[in-house]
Amino acid sequence: MEFDAEELAALLELLTGTDFSYFQYEKGDVRITLTRGEVPHPQSTSDGDAPTSRRSRTTQPKTSAPAPISAATTRDSVRPDVVADDGPVIQAPMMGTFYSAPRPGEPAFVAPGDAVEPHTVVGIIEVMKLMTPVVAGIAGVISAIHVENGQLVEFEQPLFQVKTSA
Amino acid sequence: MSAGHRVFVANRGEVAERIIRACRELGMATVLGVSVADRDSMAAGVADRVVTIGSARSAESYLNADALLHAAVATGCTVVHPGYGFLSENAAFARACDAAGLIFVGPSAQALETLGDKTRARELAQGLGLPIAAGGRAGDEREVEEIAVAVGYPLLIKAAHGGGGKGMKLVTDQTELIGAWKTAATEAEQAFGDGTVFIERFASQARHVEVQIIGDRAGNHRVLGLRECSMQHRYQKVIEEAGQDLLPEVHEQTVIKGSLSLARRLGYVGLGTVEFLYDEERETVSFLEVNPRLQVEHPVTEAVTGLDLVREQILTCVGGSELATEETVDPVGHAIECRITAQDPDRGLIPSPGTLTRWRPPRFGYLRVDSHMYEGYRFPPFYDALMAKLIVWGATRSDAVENLDRALEQFEAQGFPTNLPLLRRIVAHPDFRKGAVTTTWLTERLEGGEL
Numbered sequence: 001m002e003f004d005a006e007e008l009a010a011l012l013e014l015l016t017g018t019d020f021s022y023f024q025y026e027k028g029d030v031r032i033t034l035t036r037g038e039v040p041h042p043q044s045t046s047d048g049d050a051p052t053s054r055r056s057r058t059t060q061p062k063t064s065a066p067a068p069i070s071a072a073t074t075r076d077s078v079r080p081d082v083v084a085d086d087g088p089v090i091q092a093p094m095m096g097t098f099y100s101a102p103r104p105g106e107p108a109f110v111a112p113g114d115a116v117e118p119h120t121v122v123g124i125i126e127v128m129k130l131m132t133p134v135v136a137g138i139a140g141v142i143s144a145i146h147v148e149n150g151q152l153v154e155f156e157q158p159l160f161q162v163k164t165s166a
Numbered sequence: 167m168s169a170g171h172r173v174f175v176a177n178r179g180e181v182a183e184r185i186i187r188a189c190r191e192l193g194m195a196t197v198l199g200v201s202v203a204d205r206d207s208m209a210a211g212v213a214d215r216v217v218t219i220g221s222a223r224s225a226e227s228y229l230n231a232d233a234l235l236h237a238a239v240a241t242g243c244t245v246v247h248p249g250y251g252f253l254s255e256n257a258a259f260a261r262a263c264d265a266a267g268l269i270f271v272g273p274s275a276q277a278l279e280t281l282g283d284k285t286r287a288r289e290l291a292q293g294l295g296l297p298i299a300a301g302g303r304a305g306d307e308r309e310v311e312e313i314a315v316a317v318g319y320p321l322l323i324k325a326a327h328g329g330g331g332k333g334m335k336l337v338t339d340q341t342e343l344i345g346a347w348k349t350a351a352t353e354a355e356q357a358f359g360d361g362t363v364f365i366e367r368f369a370s371q372a373r374h375v376e377v378q379i380i381g382d383r384a385g386n387h388r389v390l391g392l393r394e395c396s397m398q399h400r401y402q403k404v405i406e407e408a409g410q411d412l413l414p415e416v417h418e419q420t421v422i423k424g425s426l427s428l429a430r431r432l433g434y435v436g437l438g439t440v441e442f443l444y445d446e447e448r449e450t451v452s453f454l455e456v457n458p459r460l461q462v463e464h465p466v467t468e469a470v471t472g473l474d475l476v477r478e479q480i481l482t483c484v485g486g487s488e489l490a491t492e493e494t495v496d497p498v499g500h501a502i503e504c505r506i507t508a509q510d511p512d513r514g515l516i517p518s519p520g521t522l523t524r525w526r527p528p529r530f531g532y533l534r535v536d537s538h539m540y541e542g543y544r545f546p547p548f549y550d551a552l553m554a555k556l557i558v559w560g561a562t563r564s565d566a567v568e569n570l571d572r573a574l575e576q577f578e579a580q581g582f583p584t585n586l587p588l589l590r591r592i593v594a595h596p597d598f599r600k601g602a603v604t605t606t607w608l609t610e611r612l613e614g615g616e617l
């Protein structure tokens with residue numbers, strides 16, 4: 001599908017006055033991700049099998065003025081285990097059911113734009129009722145989420161993309 | 167009955183592919199749990215869905231019961247097939263399958279528990295009138311010495327929870343007895359989590375003969391013939407045969423009737439193998455153990471019965487399929503299987519994994535190759551060395567031997583050492599041609615440098 005610059009401009013116009021830190025728009029095989037706030041640079045996602053567009057955003061309400069919008073697009077044809085070369089990936093340390101929040105209905109452990117430390121819990125993997133916290137293992141900022149809440153994840157499946165300061 | 171079921175295959179290698187093939191023919195979808203090392207395996211290529219369970223280490227993948235069950239449930243499976251090895255004889259796993267609402271392809275957890283303890287299996291067999299080797303369980307040194315006197319030397323000390331050659335010690339005279347008993351108990355405790363050992367007479371000139379049984383949920387039990395598996399190296403089978411006259415008639419009737427009574431007492435469901443030793447010097451047969459699962463060597467039975475054992479196993483375990491009422495089946499002709507492994511016969515049969523650069527199994531009639539090999543396959547060093555099972559059939563044993571000889575001659579495998587040269591030498595040996603091989607034959611010849 002052809003990329004429509006006009007459509008993007010209209011979208012940005014529409015979003016300028018609103019309060020958000022993460023926005024994703026999908027049409028055909030084009031995906032547009034907009035981030036604002038903690039993430040100062042354009043980010044891209046490149047997940048295929050694990051769409052993140054329907055995830056609810058659960059970050060704290062913003063009190064500061066909206067930051068400038070940054071945008072990036074990628075073609076949605078890359079497999080999740082062949083992640084683009086834009087930062088480390090947090091992989092599933094075990095196979096099981098992934099939960100993005102401590103309990104149903106609660107905010108997710110992390111959202112795009114959140115800073116993480118190596119010990120930060122980013123999710124939970126359940127194997128036969130046994131819950132194991134998944135830690136980031138690296139310091140940086142969550143730039144993309146490759147997994148849905150409640151999804152069966154395989155051993156070493158990419159869960160999150162992290163942007164490091166280096 | 168079979169429609170609507172989805173089967174989780176909790177195994178790898180040739181048997182995973184074999185199970186998937188049987189499921190496909192039954193119209194059942196398959197999900198294969200693999201380790202990281204097996205993502206590119208042939209079985210992964212043919213399964214309807216593949217889930218990576220864990221790392222290459224078996225403990226984190228093929229022995230990771232919780233992860234396998236979780237994957238089976240999460241992918242909507244209704245049946246779990248454990249194959250052979252790994253969790254196939256694990257009573258706790260069978261019970262966990264039941265608890266998770268999954269049909270375990272195998273006998274009940276209770277039967278697995280009984281058969282998993284060789285002393286209990288032995289006592290059960292004895293109680294049903296099956297012949298057992300002289301021996302028994304000993305709790306202290308005095309009892310050990312008493313049993314040893316009654317049994318005579320050489321004798322074997324076996325771990326109650328061992329099997330397939332694991333946890334066995336050969337004692338040739340009285341001076342070794344107590345030391346060997348203590349070592350065996352310690353090793354059994356470490357390896358199997360239970361230090362119970364027992365003593366059995368060791369027959370130095372014996373043949374391994376086993377009986378294939380099957381049971382259904384309606385309580386029918388059948389014997390699907392005998393197999394002879396005396397060609398072993400350190401208790402690992404190398405060549406197996408099925409056909410007629412594997413035992414003198416009177417003993418054949420003893421093992422068939424005994425196996426049926428064991429199956430009935432256990433309410434046995436699915437496939438199982440009752441193993442016996444035939445002592446050629448004493449001309450006696452004795453019960454060894456029951457393998458409550460699909461056997462590696464099941465294709466030789468298929469070759470002489472025309473049955474698809476994996477299909478029958480799945481159908482009897484899933485239920486709704488009742489066996490024919492006759493108790494036994496007459497074999498037609500003779501079949502021989504040999505196990506082609508990644509083991510170097512020039513270096514004491516050490517494992518020799520690597521990348522397979524050439525793989526050309528023979529192609530002609532009366533021949534079957536069960537294998538997960540393909541050219542370019544990187545044979546992983548983490549698991550057992552089995553590469554392929556070559557099965558030949560002939561109207562008579564000598565016809566089958568001729569076919570085997572020809573098949574091995576034509577078999578091409580390159581990239582790393584395999585046991586093919588050794589198999590060729592075995593098949594050319596006059597003792598094998600005559601069928602005059604006992605369980606110690608191969609090990610003795612290898613250690614003596616005669617093969």
